[in-house]
Amino acid sequence: MTTMEAMGKKAKEAARALARAGQEKTAALQAAARALLARQEELLAANRADVEAGEAGGMRDSLLDRLRLTESRIAGMAQALREVAEAPDPVGRVLSGEVRPNGLQIQKITVPLGVIGIIYEARPNVTSDAAGLCLKAGNAVILRGGKEAFRSNLAVAQVLRDALEESGLPADCVQLVEDTSRQSAQELMGLTGYLDVLIPRGGAGLIRAVKENSRVPVIETGVGNCHAYVDAAADLDMAADIVYNAKCSRPSVCNAIETLLVHEKIAGEALPRIKSRLDEKQVELRGCQKARAILPGIAAAAEEDWATEYNDYILAVKVVGSLEEALGHIARYSSGHSEVIVTEDYSAAQRFLEEVDSAAVYVNASTRFTDGGEFGLGAEIGISTQKMHARGPMGLEELTSCKYVIYGEGQVR
Amino acid sequence: MTTMEAMGKKAKEAARALARAGQEKTAALQAAARALLARQEELLAANRADVEAGEAGGMRDSLLDRLRLTESRIAGMAQALREVAEAPDPVGRVLSGEVRPNGLQIQKITVPLGVIGIIYEARPNVTSDAAGLCLKAGNAVILRGGKEAFRSNLAVAQVLRDALEESGLPADCVQLVEDTSRQSAQELMGLTGYLDVLIPRGGAGLIRAVKENSRVPVIETGVGNCHAYVDAAADLDMAADIVYNAKCSRPSVCNAIETLLVHEKIAGEALPRIKSRLDEKQVELRGCQKARAILPGIAAAAEEDWATEYNDYILAVKVVGSLEEALGHIARYSSGHSEVIVTEDYSAAQRFLEEVDSAAVYVNASTRFTDGGEFGLGAEIGISTQKMHARGPMGLEELTSCKYVIYGEGQVR
Numbered sequence: 001m002t003t004m005e006a007m008g009k010k011a012k013e014a015a016r017a018l019a020r021a022g023q024e025k026t027a028a029l030q031a032a033a034r035a036l037l038a039r040q041e042e043l044l045a046a047n048r049a050d051v052e053a054g055e056a057g058g059m060r061d062s063l064l065d066r067l068r069l070t071e072s073r074i075a076g077m078a079q080a081l082r083e084v085a086e087a088p089d090p091v092g093r094v095l096s097g098e099v100r101p102n103g104l105q106i107q108k109i110t111v112p113l114g115v116i117g118i119i120y121e122a123r124p125n126v127t128s129d130a131a132g133l134c135l136k137a138g139n140a141v142i143l144r145g146g147k148e149a150f151r152s153n154l155a156v157a158q159v160l161r162d163a164l165e166e167s168g169l170p171a172d173c174v175q176l177v178e179d180t181s182r183q184s185a186q187e188l189m190g191l192t193g194y195l196d197v198l199i200p201r202g203g204a205g206l207i208r209a210v211k212e213n214s215r216v217p218v219i220e221t222g223v224g225n226c227h228a229y230v231d232a233a234a235d236l237d238m239a240a241d242i243v244y245n246a247k248c249s250r251p252s253v254c255n256a257i258e259t260l261l262v263h264e265k266i267a268g269e270a271l272p273r274i275k276s277r278l279d280e281k282q283v284e285l286r287g288c289q290k291a292r293a294i295l296p297g298i299a300a301a302a303e304e305d306w307a308t309e310y311n312d313y314i315l316a317v318k319v320v321g322s323l324e325e326a327l328g329h330i331a332r333y334s335s336g337h338s339e340v341i342v343t344e345d346y347s348a349a350q351r352f353l354e355e356v357d358s359a360a361v362y363v364n365a366s367t368r369f370t371d372g373g374e375f376g377l378g379a380e381i382g383i384s385t386q387k388m389h390a391r392g393p394m395g396l397e398e399l400t401s402c403k404y405v406i407y408g409e410g411q412v413r
Numbered sequence: 414m415t416t417m418e419a420m421g422k423k424a425k426e427a428a429r430a431l432a433r434a435g436q437e438k439t440a441a442l443q444a445a446a447r448a449l450l451a452r453q454e455e456l457l458a459a460n461r462a463d464v465e466a467g468e469a470g471g472m473r474d475s476l477l478d479r480l481r482l483t484e485s486r487i488a489g490m491a492q493a494l495r496e497v498a499e500a501p502d503p504v505g506r507v508l509s510g511e512v513r514p515n516g517l518q519i520q521k522i523t524v525p526l527g528v529i530g531i532i533y534e535a536r537p538n539v540t541s542d543a544a545g546l547c548l549k550a551g552n553a554v555i556l557r558g559g560k561e562a563f564r565s566n567l568a569v570a571q572v573l574r575d576a577l578e579e580s581g582l583p584a585d586c587v588q589l590v591e592d593t594s595r596q597s598a599q600e601l602m603g604l605t606g607y608l609d610v611l612i613p614r615g616g617a618g619l620i621r622a623v624k625e626n627s628r629v630p631v632i633e634t635g636v637g638n639c640h641a642y643v644d645a646a647a648d649l650d651m652a653a654d655i656v657y658n659a660k661c662s663r664p665s666v667c668n669a670i671e672t673l674l675v676h677e678k679i680a681g682e683a684l685p686r687i688k689s690r691l692d693e694k695q696v697e698l699r700g701c702q703k704a705r706a707i708l709p710g711i712a713a714a715a716e717e718d719w720a721t722e723y724n725d726y727i728l729a730v731k732v733v734g735s736l737e738e739a740l741g742h743i744a745r746y747s748s749g750h751s752e753v754i755v756t757e758d759y760s761a762a763q764r765f766l767e768e769v770d771s772a773a774v775y776v777n778a779s780t781r782f783t784d785g786g787e788f789g790l791g792a793e794i795g796i797s798t799q800k801m802h803a804r805g806p807m808g809l810e811e812l813t814s815c816k817y818v819i820y821g822e823g824q825v826r
Contacts, residue, residue: 016768016770019770100787100788104778106788111770192624196800196801197801211605211628212605215624217799218630219801238823244825245826249825353818354433355429355433357527359816359817360817360818361817362818362821363820363821364820364823364824365517365819365820365823365824365825369517370817374826375513375817376511376519388609389801391814391815391816392815403770403772403774403804403805404805405773405775406773406775406782407776407778408776408779409778410655410777410778411777412654412657412658412778412779413658413662413779413782413787
């Protein structure tokens with residue numbers, strides 16, 4: 001038995017105990033929130049060592065920023081755990097139920113998924129955020145974070161494990177993989193006998209690698225090549241506001257837009273107006289030929305621009321001849337995350353909502369709202385861009401499965 | 414582009430049209446039901462050629478029986494299509510919805526999964542049953558049946574394609590893979606850009622192969638290593654009835670039991686009584702040491718017996734010292750399909766329902782009820798033994814996904 005299999009076995013045993021827990025889960029999450037604050041110095045020291053190693057290794061500033069823990073970030077992690085602790089228990093809910101003509105009482109009830117694997121990159125807050133959600137939904141979790149954040153992740157995981165034990169639950173409900181090599185990720189993807197689901201959290205490269213290589217079922221999250229389409233019948237002020245917000249309010253996140261499609265009828269008026277808003281943030285535009293005829297001086301978009309999630313102050317721009325052409329472009333290039341049509345035309349709006357095959361489809365609102373909190377679902381473990389099991393923001397409900405329980409009196413068939 | 418990729422592309426285009434269809438789906442299914450009857454001779458002739466080739470190749474009788482179409486089986490296929498046609502449309506249902514404080518109207522609605530691949534073995538009725546369910550849920554389907562049934566499958570698929578065209582839908586909503594080599598199954602498992610889900614239907618070997626090799630998300634169905642546990646507090650007459658029914662009413666199906674666990678306190682009385690019922694069907698028992706002490710003359714169970722789905726008149730028998738031991742045995746060997754406890758003890762029943770991690774868990778009723786029809790869900794495409802997306806009998810609802818549609822008035826974040 002490999003180290004990873006041994007972790008899988010321990011997780012499976014811990015999950016059996018956790019599946020029956022109710023109040024203990026809440027107590028453990030609250031204890032963990034308190035301990036994150038009480039053991040802040042320990043966490044900051046571990047994180048300092050990670051950050052120093054990152055600096056010495058020439059890590060980029062944006063990555064260093066993600067890696068860094070501060071008092072306020074730790075307070076945020078503790079607050080997130082408290083909120084999850086206080087959420088209603090997603091396990092044991094009766095989804096449906098009836099008495100069959102033969103007297104069998106059949107109920108469909110929610111149960112934990114079992115053991116969840118999470119592969120993630122440099123943010124140590126994912127350790128407590130993801131583990132907290134998994135625990136609340138009754139799942140044991142095996143965390144495999146990036147090597148850059150290893151000391152921080154280990155410290156956070158230890159706090160969680162101590163809180164579990166203190167609350168009478170197995171510490172092995174949360175395990176951190178100590179080997180951060182590529183090999184350990186590979187082993188996790190093959191742990192079919194023990195893992196029920198694997199969730200990658202990180203950049204497009206990580207997610208693609210997990211999707212292509214995992215034999216454990218995967219939930220894809222977070223790749224967002226999102227589109228805004230400004231229709232012929234758009235309110236152009238609204239269009240400029242929405243495009244500006246969807247691109248600029250936080251370009252690094254998955255619900256920001258990457259391509260702007262504009263109907264040719266209004267492109268001559270709309271594009272300069274939108275550009276002048278985007279200029280406030282020096283957004284770089286990369287346009288098709290028609291867009292460049294209207295906005296001389298912007299760069300030319302290459303084929304790969306339509307498929308790129310920039311996560312930056314860059315926006316691809318295409319002028320389309322019809323709603324049909326916009327729908328075709330989106331069907332071809334979208335990652336299935338979030339898209340918006342800006343229009344006052346009822347039929348265009350309805351057709352866009354119906355035909356765009358993405359997790360979240362908007363009329364006249366920024367794609368930036370695709371978020372568990374904004375949708376009123378509470379904390380999320382990620383935004384699913386696949387169609388099986390969960391789609392869109394994944395909260396506690398999406399971390400459960402179901403089973404049928406049947407009460408009989410000796411019925412045979 | 415390979416032949417399989419070309420099929421995937423056509424399926425994806427057909428799925429876009431099908432996603433918007435309402436009444437046309439119903440009309441196509443009804444037309445297909447009529448055409449199966451009207452073109453019966455054509456189907457029987459194609460099937461005769463398959464059956465003759467099977468006989469010439471020395472195919473086993475049980476397989477020949479699965480392969481054979483008769484007038485009454487074709488009538489059954491037509492009837493199944495009519496029932497699916499008349500079922501409520503699973504697409505476009507609002508699962509939840511609310512107006513957020515910022516005025517955004519957010520609705521979660523059901524949508525088709527997209528393109529579904531089905532890999533199956535020798536039953537030609539699967540061609541129309543599976544395609545009918547997929548179509549009703551708005552999905553295009555790529556069918557890859559076994560080579561033994563190829564002529565039959567082709568004839569059935571042609572009837573469905575003609576009915577689709579007649580009803581104004583693309584014929585490519587249903588495509589049958591003409592290459593029945595292992596290679597074609599392998600290609601289907603790698604068709605990630607086009608297939609949303611792959612569902613294997615058949616024996617344990619097929620399902621394992623698909624699960625291990627597919628890069629397309631898979632829904633596992635139908636492997637049933639099911640258990641009956643006769644508790645210390647069981648009504649022994651009821652226990653004998655349930656065990657007899659669960660083993661003998663149709664041993665070849667996945668919801669039949671394969672192992673009997675009996676509490677040692679009542680084993681001395683229960684086992685002879687159960688055995689005398691099973692003797693009516695000459696069921697072969699394979700027991701642990703304690704069982705053989707009570708029932709001298711039965712064969713000894715080897716380790717692999719506990720893990721085997723016999724699909725035959727064979728039953729493994731183990732005497733356990735406690736409910737705890739029974740739960741441990743089930744946790745170790747069950748395929749997660751269906752298990753039953755026979756008991757009059759309230760706490761034992763509740764604990765069994767709670768702790769057994771299977772799709773369907775029974776108290777005092779035969780496991781043979783795990784079935785879409787018996788559960789009141791309508792026709793099923795299979796019984797999922799995995800925890801993601803669907804668990805237990807999978808009907809129309811389980812062939813859909815969801816998306817969020819959001820109506821705004823210019824909201825930005």
